[in-house]
Amino acid sequence: MREPKADQRSFMELKAGDKAVVAGFFKGNPAYRKKLLVMGLTPGTPFEIVRIAPMGDPVEIMVRGYLVSLRRQEASLIFIN
Amino acid sequence: MSFYKTAALIGNPNCGKTTIFNALTGSHQYVGNWPGVTVEKKSGFFEKDGKTVEIVDLPGVYSLSVISSASEDEKITRDYLLFNKPDCVINILDASNLERNLYMTVQLFEMHLPVILVLNMMDTAAASKIKIDVLALAHVFNVPVIPMVASKTKGIEELKKQILQADLHINDHFVVPYSSHIESAVSEVLPLIDPVARSHGWSTRWLAVHLLDGDTDLRLFGSADNKDRIEKIKNDFSQKYDEDTDTMVADGRYGYITRISRNLIMRCDRLSKNITESIDRIALGRYTGLPLFFFVMYLMFLWTITLGDLLIDPISQFGDKYLVSGFSSLMSYLGMPQWLNVLLSEGVGRGVSTVATFIPPIAFLFLFLSVLEDSGYMARGAFVMDKLMRNFNLPGTAFVPMIVAFGCTVPAVMGTRILSSYRDRLITLMMTPFMSCGARLPVYALFASAFFGRQGANIVFLLYLTGIFIAVVTGILFKKTLFKGAPVPLILEMPPYHLPIIKNIAVRTWDRLHGFIVRAGALIVPLVVVLNLLNSFDIKGNFIPQTPERSILSDIGRSITPIFKPMGITEQNWPATVGLFTGVMAKEAIIGTLDALYAGLAEGATSTQRLVALFDGKTGAFSYLLFVLLYMPCLSALGAIAKEFSLKWMGFVIIWTTGQAYLLSTLFYQSATISRNFSSSFYWISGIIVTELLIFTALFLAGKGKKDDSF
Numbered sequence: 001m002r003e004p005k006a007d008q009r010s011f012m013e014l015k016a017g018d019k020a021v022v023a024g025f026f027k028g029n030p031a032y033r034k035k036l037l038v039m040g041l042t043p044g045t046p047f048e049i050v051r052i053a054p055m056g057d058p059v060e061i062m063v064r065g066y067l068v069s070l071r072r073q074e075a076s077l078i079f080i081n
Numbered sequence: 082m083s084f085y086k087t088a089a090l091i092g093n094p095n096c097g098k099t100t101i102f103n104a105l106t107g108s109h110q111y112v113g114n115w116p117g118v119t120v121e122k123k124s125g126f127f128e129k130d131g132k133t134v135e136i137v138d139l140p141g142v143y144s145l146s147v148i149s150s151a152s153e154d155e156k157i158t159r160d161y162l163l164f165n166k167p168d169c170v171i172n173i174l175d176a177s178n179l180e181r182n183l184y185m186t187v188q189l190f191e192m193h194l195p196v197i198l199v200l201n202m203m204d205t206a207a208a209s210k211i212k213i214d215v216l217a218l219a220h221v222f223n224v225p226v227i228p229m230v231a232s233k234t235k236g237i238e239e240l241k242k243q244i245l246q247a248d249l250h251i252n253d254h255f256v257v258p259y260s261s262h263i264e265s266a267v268s269e270v271l272p273l274i275d276p277v278a279r280s281h282g283w284s285t286r287w288l289a290v291h292l293l294d295g296d297t298d299l300r301l302f303g304s305a306d307n308k309d310r311i312e313k314i315k316n317d318f319s320q321k322y323d324e325d326t327d328t329m330v331a332d333g334r335y336g337y338i339t340r341i342s343r344n345l346i347m348r349c350d351r352l353s354k355n356i357t358e359s360i361d362r363i364a365l366g367r368y369t370g371l372p373l374f375f376f377v378m379y380l381m382f383l384w385t386i387t388l389g390d391l392l393i394d395p396i397s398q399f400g401d402k403y404l405v406s407g408f409s410s411l412m413s414y415l416g417m418p419q420w421l422n423v424l425l426s427e428g429v430g431r432g433v434s435t436v437a438t439f440i441p442p443i444a445f446l447f448l449f450l451s452v453l454e455d456s457g458y459m460a461r462g463a464f465v466m467d468k469l470m471r472n473f474n475l476p477g478t479a480f481v482p483m484i485v486a487f488g489c490t491v492p493a494v495m496g497t498r499i500l501s502s503y504r505d506r507l508i509t510l511m512m513t514p515f516m517s518c519g520a521r522l523p524v525y526a527l528f529a530s531a532f533f534g535r536q537g538a539n540i541v542f543l544l545y546l547t548g549i550f551i552a553v554v555t556g557i558l559f560k561k562t563l564f565k566g567a568p569v570p571l572i573l574e575m576p577p578y579h580l581p582i583i584k585n586i587a588v589r590t591w592d593r594l595h596g597f598i599v600r601a602g603a604l605i606v607p608l609v610v611v612l613n614l615l616n617s618f619d620i621k622g623n624f625i626p627q628t629p630e631r632s633i634l635s636d637i638g639r640s641i642t643p644i645f646k647p648m649g650i651t652e653q654n655w656p657a658t659v660g661l662f663t664g665v666m667a668k669e670a671i672i673g674t675l676d677a678l679y680a681g682l683a684e685g686a687t688s689t690q691r692l693v694a695l696f697d698g699k700t701g702a703f704s705y706l707l708f709v710l711l712y713m714p715c716l717s718a719l720g721a722i723a724k725e726f727s728l729k730w731m732g733f734v735i736i737w738t739t740g741q742a743y744l745l746s747t748l749f750y751q752s753a754t755i756s757r758n759f760s761s762s763f764y765w766i767s768g769i770i771v772t773e774l775l776i777f778t779a780l781f782l783a784g785k786g787k788k789d790d791s792f
Contacts, residue, residue: 051365
């Protein structure tokens with residue numbers, strides 16, 4: 001749970017079609033972080049924002065060859081490269 | 082029954098586990114609950130070569146890491162593997178999504194369990210141009226791997242043969258190499274937990290890693306002292322390396338998976354060009370996603386309620402003809418005493434007939450829901466509706482039972498099953514009775530035409546809106562008080578679309594239907610018997626089907642009518658009270674009761690004229706309709722609540738709905754008639770506001786003790 005470096009951003013800023021790599025996690029709900037890890041979002045893992053839901057949230061990402069949806073606010077726990 | 086072996090089925094959600102369970106066990110299945118929790122347990126058996134093998138279907142989970150105190154599915158799975166020790170663990174992998182599926186596999190091998198790997202959905206993988214080296218996979222883990230297309234029962238016989246093999250190989254040399262930091266933490270933990278691991282026969286190294294991975298169950302530590310020491314090791318680790326042990330454990334496992342995957346999985350094409358992507362472009366599209374979802378909901382309503390209604394009439398006619406009157410004639414022919422005849426035909430016969438009328442809507446609903454779930458669309462619905470339903474702390478799928486509730490509360494209550502969290506199911510349960518069900522509509526229609534003439538349609542519409550409004554307020558209130566908890570973060574897998582498998586749909590629908598008939602029926606039938614007897618006998622015990630105004634139920638109605646005076650029902654209008662009682666049997670029964678009782682009072686007027694004369698005009702009529710809209714759901718719905726939740730929650734629903742009905746109808750009536758008797762109305766209105774505030778405060782206090790540990 002380090003603090004992000006200057007070139008690292010939050011998940012919140014990503015748009016549909018963006019590609020990014022998980023850099024680490026902010027402090028926050030540890031159970032949520034753990035579930036993200038189980039689902040394969042470990043540090044160093046690349047993922048892609050596939051689309052955003054019609055009402056603007058949640059977002060669907062592709063990671064390790066499958067699709068999963070996360071809410072922006074919650075996923076802002078992830079910081080990215 | 083004694084079993085030659087017990088095999089546990091384990092796999093991620095959406096891996097096709099249910100299909101394999103159904104293919105293995107056929108019709109030899111039992112549904113029950115896991116001890117102490119509301120999670121459904123399915124088990125069954127198969128016979129081959131004269132031997133019987135038990136199959137236990139464990140909940141679909143992504144890992145054995147217990148994520149929090151609320152992750153029941155993971156706990157059940159972990160406990161079963163650790164304490165029940167099945168002879169064989171069948172790990173089902175989705176070949177089209179192997180990397181993530183292997184995460185749990187790695188944990189199973191770290192535990193040194195007797196594992197058989199099943200590589201399911203080989204056809205989907207092939208369609209997505211993914212090639213898997215089956216031999217290499219078997220080589221990595223040094224166990225048998227069975228490629229399978231469960232939807233076409235390809236590989237099932239091979240799996241049965243493997244399960245029956247006398248001695249399954251346990252790969253006890255399997256080790257995941259972790260980073261040096263984790264390895265040194267493991268070596269600190271090992272001596273502490275060695276005794277407890279040995280005494281249970283668990284792999285010591287796995288247990289050490291698992292505790293660093295964050296499991297806090299005291300039984301795994303051996304002692305509270307150990308637990309404190311290991312907590313300290315974890316904390317020191319975070320301080321020293323600026324990273325938590327669980328992150329590093331997951332990192333180590335996925336790192337291992339990524340390395341082995343290079344030789345196992347060959348992707349020949351980019352994944353994004355497949356069918357799922359093309360469908361999702363519409364199903365999740367910015368302009369098409371929501372309209373499509375509402376269209377699907379409309380189809381569901383049409384299919385479940387409209388089609389169900391077509392079948393209800395023949396069923397209830399059949400029930401009346403054979404179970405009630407036919408049965409009654411048969412018994413008088415046999416010379417049975419009249420009281421027994423009435424008890425059995427009007428009571429039990431009608432009760433069974435009532436339960437039978439709910440078979441079509443429940444069966445149709447679960448056929449439809451199963452198709453939505455199996456095809457992969459349910460996750461899409463949850464995705465597009467998430468933002469709206471979040472206002473109630475509910476997942477997007479909670480919308481589905483609420484729509485069904487406009488047709489009938491019974492299938493809606495049963496349909497809350499699609500929600501995985503018990504708390505979400507409870508909040509949805511509290512909201513569904515206020516979605517005005519189809520059986521209330523004829524009551525509204527009767528009053529609308531008698532009192533409101535051309536305004537009638539608007540009044541009915543207003544009632545529906547009021548119901549929705551009360552449901553919304555109820556949902557928000559309970560979310561903030563009694564069912565308080567941190568919102569469950571959303572991590573929703575969007576599985577590839579599949580053609581639904583007919584056998585799975587049939588099995589699931591039958592399970593639900595069977596559960597309703599047996600378990601809800603056991604409550605509904607006796608209640609119908611009691612209410613019907615009160616309705617058909619007078620106080621001296623005479624059977625009086627022709628003069629309902631003399632029945633015990635009418636006597637009770639007459640004596641408690643004063644209670645309803647504040648909402649505008651005068652003592653002369655006691656039939657209105659009796660109607661509320663029979664309405665508990667089934668809402669549409671209100672009309673029949675009112676018609677019969679007013680006709681008895683009519684003396685030269687029609688029953689509708691009496692109705693108009695006895696109610697306090699439009700105000701009194703609307704107040705009564707408001708009560709009918711909000712008060713307790715019918716016996717069949719209560720039976721379904723008792724079956725799906727508990728008697729306690731059934732009682733809570735009765736009190737909440739009926740209490741709100743009384744308070745709000747009175748509030749309406751007194752406000753509308755405040756000019757007639759200002760001081761009395763003023764006291765009523767203030768009293769109701771104070772009561773509601775007290776209720777809110779009580780709920781708030783009840784919720785205050787709740788910890789936010791729901792996730």
